[in-house]
Amino acid sequence: MERVRREDTVQVINGKDASGGHHGKGKRGRVIRVYPDRGMALVEGVNMVVRHEPVQRGSDGGRTGGIQSVEMPVRLSNVMPVCPSCDRPARVGFHGEGAAKRRVCKKCDDDF
Numbered sequence: 001m002e003r004v005r006r007e008d009t010v011q012v013i014n015g016k017d018a019s020g021g022h023h024g025k026g027k028r029g030r031v032i033r034v035y036p037d038r039g040m041a042l043v044e045g046v047n048m049v050v051r052h053e054p055v056q057r058g059s060d061g062g063r064t065g066g067i068q069s070v071e072m073p074v075r076l077s078n079v080m081p082v083c084p085s086c087d088r089p090a091r092v093g094f095h096g097e098g099a100a101k102r103r104v105c106k107k108c109d110d111d112f
């Protein structure tokens, strides 16, 4: 079972987005994708880079390309899942075994 999963809200605790955001807290975002083999995750709005793509005209007359911001993967060790009960980055623990295995917040002991 992974510490961070797709659709989780995570907070950046390390790296360039750690000191940004509101009230000096790290940036938060929704996990779009996890790359377990690389120990990385793609997080919405975090670690954005600007890309210059060729401008193309689609069949509907719309334009694509130009300057676009895209997310780059961040290290899983640099993010923590946010516990919905505590509303803060949570250390996670695991209870149970196999199919009954649950991920819990170490602070409030809630499943999430």
Ligand SMILES: [Zn+2]
Pocket (backbone or CB within 6 Å): 083, 084, 085, 086, 087, 090, 105, 106, 107, 108, 109, 110
């Ligand atoms: Zn909690």
